[in-house]
Amino acid sequence: MKTSIKSQIETQCDQGLSEFEAISEFVFAHPEPGGKEEVCARYLSDRLEQNGFKVWRAYQGMPTAFRAEWGSGPVTIAFLAEYDALPGYGPGHDEWAHACGHNWISATALGSAITLSRVFSSRDIRLVVFGTPAEETLGGKCELVQNGAFDDVDFVLQAHLGGHTMVRPKTQAMDSIEFSFFGRAAHAAMSPEQGINALEAVLLLFQGINARRPYWKKSASVAGIITDGGQACNIVPDYAACRFYVRDATRQEVETLTSxxxxIGQGAQAMTGARMETRFFENSFDELRNDETLCSVVEANLRRLGIERFYEPEYPGGSSDIGNVSHVVPTMYFELETGMVPPVYAHESGFLEAVHGPLARSSLRQAVLAMTWSVADILEAGNKE
Incomplete structure (x- = not known):
């Protein structure tokens, strides 16, 4: 029975592969900033609607989020589409591009849902595709989790391209914190003693962080930039600001690191006299908690596809809002290697070659089959219980 269903799934996947590639290529050709993905959100939701899915656009008040549903079965499976791009690519480093492969992610999510809708009866399963904006910044999935979007979902699956194939990747929890310091302006040469230098507070904050850095665990990471350092050299800066991504293996550890x-910022405030304010400028991400049963099911289906090399990282790296999803519903997030030698990694300019075109065709097919076959296994296991 399982073999017959999986054969039907494979047939439907192969018949629809050109359609799924077209989805990937369209999103790749229309890179948009997070939260402003109007073209891609409309295109993806339209494609689902054309395939018989009921669609809610501007879902939960987010202009470029959507939810699409098909079927009314007892088990609800959700796939997550992402479609925001990254800045800083092209010859002038001023173009937006899909250097994280979100075009490929959208195609695998839609491809999996559409394939399953062509194989199963609507009485057997309920399929959901979430359009999740701004994964690279705000973290649209965090908003969806907070608003209960996954309360009626039984399982979530998502695939990502990467340098290695991983069914048990490790991500870091993350806080996004901004420090603002308020001083007093003065002429930097004639009357510096009348000023309070807000930039000095920012610099002391960086120095304090660097002084502590050698003593943090290997799982911890703090990366920051100065977003405002003053307006003119001959004015003591009365305002300065900086932002940090603070990461560690778990939410609890991140909160400790953020504290x-x-x-350290309070120390910089005391040393300079500049008043400090802090705020979280993006949603906080939780670490990924993959469901081990789903990991085993997906791994078995990847092996069925001939994939034998699996990489298991020693330490977590990077962050994603799918971590928040995995804290509220059984989730399986996995990565497939691009096939490029030497390996390329997300956010590198070379990654752009791997996420679309002929090179991405094989990995796109593998991801759709691994997820859809795994859904078949989930349904069969449920029927046996």
Missing amino acids: TLQA
């Missing part, structure tokens, strides 16, 4: 940064 450390705030204490």
Whole structure:
């Protein structure tokens, strides 16, 4: 029975592969900033609607989020589409591009849902595709989790391209914190003693963080930039600001690390006299908690596809809002290697060659089959219980 269903799934996947590639290529050709993905959100939701899915656009008040549903079965499976791009590519480093492969992610999510809708009866399963904006910044999935979007979902699956194939990737929890310091302006040469230098507070904050950095665990990461350092060299800066991504293996550890940064900032405030304010400028991401049963099912189906090399990282790296999803519903997030030698990694300019075109065809097919076959296994296991 399982073999017959999987054969039907494979046939439907192969028949629809050109359609799924077209989805990937369209999103790749229309890179948009997070939260402003109007063209891609409309295109993806339209494609689902054309395939018989009921669609809710501007879902939960987010202009470029959507939810699409098909079927009314007892088990609800959700696939997550992403479609925001990254800045800083092209010859002038001023273009938006899909250097994280979100075009490929959208195609695998839609491809999996559409394939399953062509194989199963609507009485057997309920399929959901979430359009999740701004994964690279705000974290649209965090908003969806907070608003209960996954409360009626039984399982979530998502695939990503990467340098290695991983069914048990490790991501870091992350806080996005901004420090603002308020001083007093003065002429930097004639009356510096009348000023309070807000930029000095920012610099002391960086120095304090760097002084602590050698003593943090290998799982911890703090990366920051100065977003405002003053307006003119002959004016003591009365305002300066900086932003940090603070990461560690778990939410609890991140909160501890964030508290450390705030204490260092308070020290900079005391040393300079510049008043400090902090705020979280993006949603906080939780670490990924993949469901081990789903990991085993997906791994078995990847092996069925002839994939034998699996990489298991020693330490977590990077962050994604799918971590928040995995804290509220059984989730399987996995990565497939691009096939490029030497390997390329997300956010590198070379990654752009791997996420579309002929090179991405094989991985796109593998991802759709691995996820859809795994859904077949989930349904069969449920029927046996």
